[in-house]
Amino acid sequence: MTLEVSLGHRFAGFTLDVAFQAPAGVTVLFGRSGSGKSTVVNAVAGLLRPERGRIAVSGSVVLDTDAGVMLPPHRRRMGYVFQDGRLFPHLTVRQNLLYGRWFAPQGARGAEFDRVVALLGIGPLLDRRPGALSGGEKQRVAIGRAILSDPRLLLMDEPLAALDEARKAEILPYLERLRDEVNLPILYVSHSMAEVARLATTIVVLEAGRVAACGPAAEVLSDPGAAPALGLREAGAVLTARMATQEDDGLSRVDTSAGPLWLPRIEAPPGAPIRLRIMAQDVMIATRRPEGISALNILPATVADLRMGEGPGALVRLRAGEDLLIARITRRSATALALRPGAPVFAVLKAVSVARENVGGGL
Numbered sequence: 001m002t003l004e005v006s007l008g009h010r011f012a013g014f015t016l017d018v019a020f021q022a023p024a025g026v027t028v029l030f031g032r033s034g035s036g037k038s039t040v041v042n043a044v045a046g047l048l049r050p051e052r053g054r055i056a057v058s059g060s061v062v063l064d065t066d067a068g069v070m071l072p073p074h075r076r077r078m079g080y081v082f083q084d085g086r087l088f089p090h091l092t093v094r095q096n097l098l099y100g101r102w103f104a105p106q107g108a109r110g111a112e113f114d115r116v117v118a119l120l121g122i123g124p125l126l127d128r129r130p131g132a133l134s135g136g137e138k139q140r141v142a143i144g145r146a147i148l149s150d151p152r153l154l155l156m157d158e159p160l161a162a163l164d165e166a167r168k169a170e171i172l173p174y175l176e177r178l179r180d181e182v183n184l185p186i187l188y189v190s191h192s193m194a195e196v197a198r199l200a201t202t203i204v205v206l207e208a209g210r211v212a213a214c215g216p217a218a219e220v221l222s223d224p225g226a227a228p229a230l231g232l233r234e235a236g237a238v239l240t241a242r243m244a245t246q247e248d249d250g251l252s253r254v255d256t257s258a259g260p261l262w263l264p265r266i267e268a269p270p271g272a273p274i275r276l277r278i279m280a281q282d283v284m285i286a287t288r289r290p291e292g293i294s295a296l297n298i299l300p301a302t303v304a305d306l307r308m309g310e311g312p313g314a315l316v317r318l319r320a321g322e323d324l325l326i327a328r329i330t331r332r333s334a335t336a337l338a339l340r341p342g343a344p345v346f347a348v349l350k351a352v353s354v355a356r357e358n359v360g361g362g363l
């Protein structure tokens with residue numbers, strides 16, 4: 001495991017008691033305001049001294065209260081990207097970036113300047129000062145500065161929260177590239193489901209200082225038990241498909257492990273991994289393959305588990321090939337269809353449910 005975290009801490013009126021492990025990639029800490037996300041990140045960074053805990057990154061222990069180990073922040077080799085960038089206003093972009101590199105340990109200063117500049121697309125900005133940058137550009141520079149300090153782990157506490165939708169959309173592809181091309185684990189705080197669905201490798205859901213759910217993104221997002229903590233309205237699964245063909249009528253065909261799906265045209269080369277998000281409310285369940293229906297996308301599936309809500313709703317997790325889906329239906333339908341684990345069904349996906357802005361890189 002790349003990241004091992006176990007923490008206990010009390011503030012007046014709040015108790016944090018969490019433990020999770022995560023492999024390489026982006027680990028998203030997700031939860032409502034006040035659930036403890038920043039407290040965890042601050043403890044990992046060394047900005048908070050927890051009462052009890054053990055934190056290891058790629059096997060290196062930075063905190064172990066039982067063993068009396070508590071490295072100070074500057075010896076933990078964590079890159080930290082805040083909501084507001086926090087660049088030095090009197091330095092140019094180049095100088096801000098080089099400042100980050102100054103903290104890299106001797107001999108490890110190879111996190112090459114040019115490669116990072118190219119990765120984040122900030123070459124044309126090098127001689128400007130932060131005052132002449134957009135919010136999205138500032139954040140890209142802040143990320144570059146953090147990477148150039150050659151960290152073991154990148155901590156990002158709501159790095160997009162201060163940006164408008166257009167600037168968020170500008171940065172997300174760079175974050176995907178960081179995840180996919182730079183071998184740098186990232187601990188990422190967010191309460192935006194769209195960001196989580198697009199970026200997360202692992203999701204840790206916090207609720208009132210405890211871990212409500214934790215695991216690979218595809219599993220947590222399709223888990224009926226985790227959906228209430230994630231937000232029922234935004235419940236939806238992610239799955240990875242492969243780009244197949246462009247069709248004559250403007251649709252693109254992508255292949256999932258359970259069969260093909262057709263979506264509004266996606267610009268991607270054949271074979272490219274495409275991360276899809278399918279909202280629970282956009283999945284209907286049929287016990288027989290429907291005919292004479294306008295929905296294009298129908299996948300054979302089996303019921304994995306289901307959870308009857310306290311109100312009229314029910315959440316059903318479906319296994320379609322290797323992939324997991326979640327459907328939000330009524331309890332009445334779940335009963336009428338006699339849904340139970342193992343039952344063979346068909347998942348009917350409304351074509352619009354696979355939205356273009358939800359299409360990102362591979363898991």
Ligand SMILES: Nc1ncnc2c1ncn2[C@@H]1O[C@H](COP(=O)(O)OP(=O)(O)OP(=O)(O)O)[C@@H](O)[C@H]1O
Pocket residue numbers: 011012014031032033034035036037038039040191
């Ligand atoms: N230094 C502190 N002293 C006392 N209480 C604190 C301190 N820091 C955080 N808390 C409390 O701990 C709880 C968790 O706070 P935390 O900032 O970790 O939540 P969060 O999930 O990051 O929230 P948000 O999404 O609003 O940033 C809150 O109730 C907060 O008031």
